[in-house]
Amino acid sequence: MEALSVVLVVDDVKTNVLIMRQCLKGQHQVWAAASGKECLALAKQQPDLILLATDMPDMNGYEVCQQLKMDTETAHIPVILVTAKDANDDEQKGLALGAVDYITKPIRPAIVRARVATHLQLKSHRSKLQFMALHDQLTGLYNRHFLAEWAAQHLSSMARHQTELSVVMLDLDDFKKINDFNGHHVGDKILQAVSKCLQDSFRKEDMVARIGGEEFIILMESGMTEAREKAEGVRQRLQQLKPMGITVTGSFGLLVANAQMTDFSHLLVLAEEAVYKAKADGRNCLVYYDNGQYITVG
Template sequence: MDELSRILIVDDERQNIKVLTELLRNDYKIMASKTGEQALSAVFGPNPPDLILLDIMMPEINGYEVCRRLKANSRSRHIPLIFITALDASDDEAKGFELGAVDYITKPFKPIIVKARVRTHIQLKLKTDLIERMASIDGLTDIPNRRNFDVTLEKELRRVARNNSLLSLILMDIDFFKKYNDHYGHAKGDSCLRRVAKALAGCVQRAGDFVARYGGEEFVIILPETDRTEAIGIAEKVRLAVMGLNIEHAASDVADHVSLSLGVTTVSGDQTVSPVDVINEADAALYKAKASGRNCVISG
């Protein structure tokens, strides 16, 4: 692993934390919490763990309740959780598995068993993360794909309605890309798509901004909390960035180099719109940009 996986140890007994830390610290980055509340704060912090070792018997919030809360939240339900406990009754184990735990480690700890079970579940987590990433990332351009975009747009529109905020969408198309492929070949076309995708990703800096490949030579950018004027400015920045790549396009009818046509739309929380509505509005603006001579930004 290029970067050590994070393990969160949750136990109200300092000695148990010390023992587990000594066993695992050479192979993993260790985080520790002594209470359920501290554990929840760590999980929902900026650096969530890849695996949680959770004691059952703790004051105030016990391990079962911590597990229940983690599995009820979409941000944490995917994190594998191993209970650490002195309990050996089968019904206690059954309760933990019913709540979503993946395994048990009993006290006193047996180093070989602890390391083996932790290693197994970390490896499974890494494989699961890789599969999920492959399902949401475009294989050619290495930016989010259409499926990822659909999920993100729906989520962001719910946020707009909930917070009565703004959202802008930029839909764009590489001008005369079919002619580019016909003239230079598909290998060059793939290279062009990768370079354009990288340029787009470099134009958005805020954490919530989202760039994706929409399909073929089309790309899309979601801009939360962005009004129409700001979105048009970002779209123009994107257009100039792609022109600045200076990718030769001798077959283009609009420029000597690869260019973009871009359509912009903005929605607010007081509008009742579906993802399809927003996409259609951006697509209509994009159509106008093409009808206006291409290599330009039009706002719908």
């Protein structure tokens, strides 16, 4: 059963909150806040939509909306302002601050339900589009576009804080033969199984991306020792995976960037050279780049 969406109702008048609860009963889960400060705190828990009264003491709805939209944690939450005023200036003010819609009092239940349903649906569509823009459609892993953005941010942070960033490139061995012999539908299933293996093998804070075909990139904030252990562990798990009864192995390239290595495209070239050497050394092995040398293990 699909979970009900969460609507946060913000109003200092209890009667108004009760009316909104009755309007949305059975269709949505309703949270309530009696002040702007309480709203800002509850919004951190990520409701799906906020119904926000404009006339409240201490902090009015316009001020609350402005703070919500200025915070990256809550800026994406659609806000519908609820007011007793129906002047165009008030509506324009709310929309200019980032509200998605305006409901005037007295409350009409059918209008509330329709507006809430519409903006929840629009939010769902936006979320799906954002996911598609950042993720590989076959595997659900991050795509090359988001990988580049993530890398740029973390390489900049690495340079400031003098930390290390490990880059692992994985290219599945003889994948064209697997596709040619078994068909692309089987190849797709194998890519999905490999992707799940990678997701399960690394931390949530690590970046795991598919950059095309049978190539994957993993970025970790770690040094060489930890990165080698993790990459070698994945190499061994991969050859034991046998999705759909088919043996799958991979050639791995690894390097660790330091504060002087902040060009991500250059890091990818070095990792790719390591993968080429792994292929030349018989495949199903790990090659790491260290002090200008490529060293094969596994």
